[in-house]
Amino acid sequence: MATRSHTRFTDDIFCTPVPTTSNIQVKTIDILRNEIFFSNLYEEYRQGLFAAEELNSKDLYENYLPNFENQNKLFIFDLLNNKHKYLPSPNKSILITRWKPFIPIIESNSQLSTIIKFQDDIFNYKSDGNIQTIEWYLNFANNDLFAYYGGPLLAQDELQVLECVELASLRQYLIQTINTVGSRTVGSHAHKNKSVPTPILISNTERVIDLDTKDIYGNAFAPANKEQLQHAFKLVDPPQVVNLIAIEAPSNGEGCYTYEQINYILTNCYTGFKAAQILAHKTYEMNRYASNSDHQRPSHNETNNFRTIIHTGWWGCGAYGNNRQIMLITQMLAAHWAQIDEIIFHTQNNEHSKDIAISQTVFEKLKDEQQVKEVINKIIKLNLEWEKSNNT
Template sequence: MSNDGCDIQPMERLSLDAAELMRAYPPRIRHRNKLAVFEIALPHGAEPGGRIEYSRWAPVPLPETVPVRRALDITVAKPGFYDYQPHLSPPGMEWHVNFADPDLFVAYGSGLFAQDEMMCAEHPVLGSVREAVLERFASALTEEDGQPTPVLVAGAERRCRIDTSPDLAAGRPEGLYGRRFAAADLETVRRATVPIVPPTITNVLAIAAPSYGHGRYTPEEIQQILLTAFTGFLVARLESERLAGETVPVAVHTGFWGCGAFGGNRLLMTILQILAAAMAGLDALVYFTADAAGGNDFRTAVQLLRERVALEDAVPLAEVMKAVEGLGLRWGTSDGN
């Protein structure tokens, strides 16, 4: 299998009218606060528009060299969290990383509200995607038998925006992120949820990071993270070309993937995503750094890359892996969300 895309095909594919998809596979929302958000996003009688393109992909072997210099050139840091604003001019295509569980969108209807579940709440058709995939393929996975199987969902409407920031006057003194969402009262959730009219369109890349490790990262863990990010970024580029009918610029929006509930190390996950973006041939990696501490972590990761890895256009993969392993980075702890 080559990495130029000529013979890389998805394991699964569905192309569905969004309204028909939601009618046939309505989301199964179990928590009252999620239901309140859904009713604002899709008030009575409303239906999502457009077409959903779902695909699931097998891992693609890593290339033998890494364009380290280009990796740094194409990476752009942005403070805050996903704003869903385009980075490229048309006809460029943009994808947003969903910090997925190995079981695709598994908690969309529950009271959980980390990055994965928040994306599903703002893009309610993603719940229907999960239900359809479960019926058609018997499982909905972003990882299988210990190997990454990234999922792409193109064409999902973002129908509302949920403000999770702390706001005492709005009844959320500690915000709504994570477990605070389920504990909030209905009116607080409704006040925080603003419909987007007309809705915008998001292309979603769902990849699962490793979770709940401890101690120093092993070479195998580092390679698995790089393989997951590389495969996800590569197939996003290939799918962009298929959907556009031509070669187009491609950007992926991401952040501290796997560094919340899963306990990943921010420096390592940043370094590996930056490298994977260039290996996959992306035109831009837009990296959301959350807050001031996140901005510092991002800059530290970039500085480590500059100091420890040759800033060349074709550094042998083995050399890059040895340098990253030599950093001795260790697992963090779960944030409990």
């Protein structure tokens, strides 16, 4: 890959750790940077890795217990722990990385286009069966990662934490200890008074609960009765391996989208998607090790020719009130520019098929453009306006 004279990253971001020491052993960025960038393939992105820590899942879960405040979430948590005696494998670890925002670059318009699919379903976290495929799922994050997991709401973010319960322990670790990652998916520009996206990626967590949310999603969760919760609960055994991209969408806008807003969304998605691709071999190694009965780590020779799949959906289109077409177009462009093999939009139903069709048409017209600035200016000319929050 040719080198460039310009920087691929914005300026450094500010992150303040909390003043307590960790109770568990932590593998830090000094070691992890070399494990993630073990070849020269993504060397130009090396300094874009802002922070990284790898934690033993069992140690994390036992030392930083989840703190569910809502009684219904406590009921689900008790079903998992008391009835099913859940405990993460002592051989499994999770990796949390935080990234500086990459400046989006259109690498080449001669590359094969990213495969784009729309499915009228929700995340089910099932693998495509190809061990060389690394699959990632968007976490529709708050700027403070998993901050509301213990409360009464059950939106996409809170549902992922409840089903992948060690994420609740990760949240407790992040807010209780001195750590290098921090819990912020948004940082501050070092020289300008503005926010910049700092995506957080989590490799190798596990989904242990499959919760049927048909009648208990969103604000309907808190008033649900115990019979409803028991009926909705299903243990996932063996657990499903899950890799997450936590990015926060912009919110509470009005009128037409500005250049700055569109650029922020593109940068956020591009960084998260490209980071997922960069993490492929390290994540593959962790995923395989967690599922191997002999617990032999794969060698680097096994980690070639990966496919990266991103699973997403109506990111930013619920409580945050973003325009559906904007969010589809920008995610498709970011995946294409980052050379992601496949992106799958899980749309729940066919209610917004018109928005999908229009967005696909716009993407096809824009994907061969050579300059990001020109792409953004053409999106501005669409005069797409912010929508209203649905308060979930």
